Amino acid sequence: MAFKPKIPIALLLLTSLLAICAGLALAMQDPELKQCKHQCRHQRQFDEQEKEQCQRSCDEYHREKKAQERAERRRSEEGSSREERYEEEELGGEHEEENPYVFEDEDFETRVRTDEGRIQVLEKFTKRSKLLRGIENFRVAILEANPHTFISPAHFDAELVLFVAKGRATITTVREEKRENFNVEQGDIMRIPAGTPVYLINRDENEKLYIVKILRPVSVPGHFEAFHASGGEDAESFYRGFSWEVLEAALKTRRDQLEKLFGKQTQGVIIKASKEQIRSMSQHEETPPRIWPFGGDSTHPFNLFHKRPSQSNQFGRLYETDPNECKQLQDLDLMVSFANITKGSMAGPYYNSRATKISVVVEGEGYFEMACPHLSSSGSRGQREGSGSSRRRSRSGPTYQQIRGRLRPGMVFVAPAGHPVAVIASRNKNLQVLCFEVNAQGNIRFPLAGKNNIVNEFEREAKELAFNFPAREVEKIFRNQDQEFFFPGPSRQPEEGDRAFE
Numbered sequence: 001m002a003f004k005p006k007i008p009i010a011l012l013l014l015t016s017l018l019a020i021c022a023g024l025a026l027a028m029q030d031p032e033l034k035q036c037k038h039q040c041r042h043q044r045q046f047d048e049q050e051k052e053q054c055q056r057s058c059d060e061y062h063r064e065k066k067a068q069e070r071a072e073r074r075r076s077e078e079g080s081s082r083e084e085r086y087e088e089e090e091l092g093g094e095h096e097e098e099n100p101y102v103f104e105d106e107d108f109e110t111r112v113r114t115d116e117g118r119i120q121v122l123e124k125f126t127k128r129s130k131l132l133r134g135i136e137n138f139r140v141a142i143l144e145a146n147p148h149t150f151i152s153p154a155h156f157d158a159e160l161v162l163f164v165a166k167g168r169a170t171i172t173t174v175r176e177e178k179r180e181n182f183n184v185e186q187g188d189i190m191r192i193p194a195g196t197p198v199y200l201i202n203r204d205e206n207e208k209l210y211i212v213k214i215l216r217p218v219s220v221p222g223h224f225e226a227f228h229a230s231g232g233e234d235a236e237s238f239y240r241g242f243s244w245e246v247l248e249a250a251l252k253t254r255r256d257q258l259e260k261l262f263g264k265q266t267q268g269v270i271i272k273a274s275k276e277q278i279r280s281m282s283q284h285e286e287t288p289p290r291i292w293p294f295g296g297d298s299t300h301p302f303n304l305f306h307k308r309p310s311q312s313n314q315f316g317r318l319y320e321t322d323p324n325e326c327k328q329l330q331d332l333d334l335m336v337s338f339a340n341i342t343k344g345s346m347a348g349p350y351y352n353s354r355a356t357k358i359s360v361v362v363e364g365e366g367y368f369e370m371a372c373p374h375l376s377s378s379g380s381r382g383q384r385e386g387s388g389s390s391r392r393r394s395r396s397g398p399t400y401q402q403i404r405g406r407l408r409p410g411m412v413f414v415a416p417a418g419h420p421v422a423v424i425a426s427r428n429k430n431l432q433v434l435c436f437e438v439n440a441q442g443n444i445r446f447p448l449a450g451k452n453n454i455v456n457e458f459e460r461e462a463k464e465l466a467f468n469f470p471a472r473e474v475e476k477i478f479r480n481q482d483q484e485f486f487f488p489g490p491s492r493q494p495e496e497g498d499r500a501f502e
């Protein structure tokens, strides 16, 4: 306790020292810049204004040169530190020509990989384009683990919501002297508060465990880290961040004993467990019936599929958490939903009034289409490569880029607020999509086709004036589809290798 008041003073000293250093660096000009400015000042044919302008162009040239040097240095430095990688990620938004809404395998970073599974983290949403700034502080991660495995204890500097997409797990959390075990299964959603120690097992003997997580970092916006209690091949124990002297004193144990414990290399973060270990760790009272709506206990998992679907017909089924009922997700302003689109059918078109939807394909194949005004108007930005396509129309007013992307399991795509979107399942398999909706409070889904579509609500006169078409004709078209939200899909689907996807 006696040290406490001294820390702010030390910090103050350090920051003022840093400020002085920064000032000095500014004062010491690059000799080339100095020379450039000198020449400007001594150009006889220049008047004062021209001299000033000349000096400004020196500054500009200098700034560009420095930026280029920095970028080059960053590229050449292999094995860069986390901090440098953070910085690099912050630089995102320079490659707007690519489709910034679709993410594939290569856009994930593998943080953990052992023989028994892996943890992959999706790149920052703004790495490719600043258009996704609105969800910059959310990250998506996917955990895959083989049957009968143990995922070592860790905590995160992020609020975490997980969804069990496949398999059966037992998740254990520690909250102030209290250990809680939860048996979870497909469809379960669980909130894990930032900093909570957590470990889990895949308790199934045959099925792989597949968990999708969304994280909201609390310490470095947009970035999160795992802090592992025990070390392994692919991660180090955070205890190793202390000197042996401190550990000896804190744990009241001799160094040679500690070295044996912490120096031991385990097989990593995801490891095989024996049948007996699994049996013993998953033997808890079955998680009490998940009542809906649930209140009270804020960390208790609940199952999305035990709720009545909010949309359901032969073309698909939509399950979603209600932001007003769902206490666990409320402070994150988050909603979770799951769409099972029947093969050959589609969801939408519709748009979300204020939520930006992050979708993860769990099963099946298909594609999505979205209208985006951001990528349409300016020249080459509209053209992009990868799994999406571009179709630009020549028009002087606002036009909408038709964003299109093929969907396969493990892919992530984003539909920002206000953007009309439709998701289409392939003809041979249902398409199952898990969605996290950010900015869920007060969000309204506006259908653009089918029952209750927005155009049907317009007045007759408005229909006539807006479409320059007899209201009767407009109504005929917009009332033709009597299904809601899920519809039969297009009769012709783009083929693999279709130019639209090249």
Ligand SMILES: [Cu+2]
Pocket: 131, 371, 372, 373, 374, 375, 416, 419
């Ligand atoms: Cu857009």
